Amino acid sequence: MSEATGLLREPWESFERQSEAGTLGIWAFLASEILFFGALMLTYTVCRIENADAFAAAGRATNIWYGTANTAILLTSSLTMTVVVQATASGDNFRRLILACLTVTAALGTAFLAVKGFEYKDDIEKHLVPGAQFALTEKSAQLFFGLYWTLTGVHAIHLTIGILLVLRLALLGFRRRLELDRNPEIRVTGLYWHLVDVIWIFLYALIYLPGRAS
């Protein structure tokens, strides 16, 4: 398992092509994910166009500090993930660096979820869950929070999957069950991780920023 040929899988004859196919496959899947979240953001956009004032008022009710902290956490995790992928691609056996950065990436992802958990707890205590007990009186503010829970919830599921994938790589790596150098699985996981980050960047602008200036 020390050479790249150990990573060759059926039905491939060339490791280069297998690796390229992995990259193409994940990008095709990410294009699919872009449309997945694109459709959610379109729903948000249409609702916001039709209910601009309510969205500004409801946006103010979100906690911008949780949101900003989480954005910073995810941006940092993208940095460590990039180091993982580039160190892997160099093929120069940076085992300790790769494993350390994988661990930090997973830890940052978990930190994001922890912050998110505190934020959800606050939201629930402030009655920001749509329903009879809803705190805000503006018409359509419930609509904003309906989308808030959907968008952040679906994103959190994606991030959880990302954390599990990164943890899997880290655990296999620590137990020397995974060839780290030039492994296409690491690049594929990295690309997925970055996309989850990119989606959050847009969610940050859509959820936390509206209504701050007025």
Add this chain to the structure above:
Amino acid sequence: MTDALLTGDLPLPAHPDYLRDGTSLTSWLTTTDHKRIAILYAITITIFFFMGGAAITAVRLELFMPNGGLLTSDAYNKLFSFHGIIMVWFFLVPSIPNTFGNFLLPLMIGAPDVAFPRLNLFSWYLTIAAGAFTVYALLAGGVDTGWTFYTPYSTMFSNSHVFAAAAGVFVVGFASIATGVNFIATTHMLRAPGMSWFRLPLFVWATYATSLIMVLATPVLAISLLLVMAERWLGLPIFDPAQGGDPILFQHLFWFYSHPAVYIMILPAMGVVSEIIPCFARRRIFGYDFMVYALIAIAGIGFFVWGHHMFVSGQSPYANLIFSFLSFVIAVPSAIKVFNWTASLYRGQISFEAPMLYALGFVGLFTTGGLSGLFLASIPVDVHVTDTYFVVAHFHYIMVGGAVSGFFAGLHFWWPKVTGRMYPESWARFAAILMYSGFNMTFLPQFVAGYLGMPRRYHTYPPEFQIYNVMSSSGAAVLALAYLLPLGYFAWSLFYAERAGNNPWGASGLEWTTTSPPPPKNFDRQPRVDRGPYDYHPEGESAGLNPPEVQNAREVR
């Protein structure tokens, strides 16, 4: 008699074909062989096909009489909804791509398997899980929203099992995406040496174009259903007009997928027909390049026309104009394809084996469906016939007349390759003609009934429409028989029919150069390709009787 002996090669050591390479149930359920996964899919969608068919049989029986009496309104709503959901997502969308696409894509490009074999199997398990949700929705009491899940009815008013049905469709969407990603990577990365893009058979192009739509459109369907589920389950007021939500937005999201989904169903059938017509006319396909461009154009433009489903929804008139214009545009590449199939027959030496009968039936029925589609793209006519049987007839001409005919055409054409057995030709021709007649008996009267104003989705109707409904229901009985016949003779052929040679049709194409059934890794030698597809008789030369020189799975000296 084999090619190898004729050319003086030493026979290769005997080894089991893919069907006999492991016979236990486990060997099937854990297989990563694309050919076996294709068979798993074929069994699955056959079951779903007859489930959806059973539901519509009850509906057609009910419509025999103006006042019905067989079903309650509620049961009627649930049966046609179940029919639609099962037929669209569990039969038509996976039908050709996941069976023939899976089986043939690697064979046609000269590859040992698809790019991600384990993902391929995973996609089948997702389909099974999704089917379980949907069948549960039926058994638990059914869903009555129609296959379209329109809000606010589906979110706020329906008391049926919308959540389970929507969850089923949501999950099967991911199976579709996984298959699409797999096929895209396979087509790009696993083509045999010499298999350049413009040497690909049109079926490969069609599968590729279909995969693009699957990957890019399905996630939007997933979101539309996810939002319906969130509103029903968690009470989030996404589409509730009282809370500022926009029910029409649901229709945008839904049709952004569901209109391209029509092309998911029809493009692979076009691919199948493009393989069969040249073979049985002994001609090259007319205008290969334009056939390719037309496939890609249909897949692309298909994303721009969804709003023609929403002309009466309250969508803005400006959007109506844009979508109406774009819907006319997509008729152009479809027409190019019809002209080219027809032109491929010109001066051909046509023989009417069953696959050819189905393929010619496809061309006629698809053209009828497509032309009636132009009526629906024009706003004044559409406003008149929206939600009538005219629309029902139109899309059944495309989906049943087109996609299902294409499916049966492919089933007969590649049956010898898949199973190693010939099917009984006379029975097959009889079934093909029966299917064509039964289909027209069923759906032609619906154009008239719809144009005269009979609305869809009602289980009672004014007595003046009875004549059309009686014609329709009797036609449906003929159609049902025509669908049951192949089940019988295909099963018979598995045990008693004569063995098929490697290339019983004298067809070109790499899949015919390997044995029938193929070995587990498809080819004993790496195929090398040195010419384009459809190497039959070129234009200007008359067709002879001898089969074409089959592309050889050997190095060319």
Add this chain to the structure above:
Amino acid sequence: MSTQNNHARKTPWDFWRRNSLIWAALMALLVLSLVLAHVPMGSFTVAAGIVIAFAQSGLICVLFMELIEARPLIRLAAMSGVIFVAVLFALTLADVLSRVAGR
């Protein structure tokens, strides 16, 4: 790969140098969008947030996800998602905007 010696082994620092700069730019953009969101500029405030989000995701896609050195095919795959989201937005908003304006 730029050196003559095939075995010019990289050091961990090689990976941190460039990427930390990108990370710093991302963080600066985050602070900028946070600040701009509190400045009353009408609809320009909204636009600022979205434009900065596009800038940040552009940096991540091009540099972190290595689209800059990817084959054209990969870039096309990445673009296809964005293109079809644009189609989805453009045609849906063609309806919504003219519908809202007509109210």
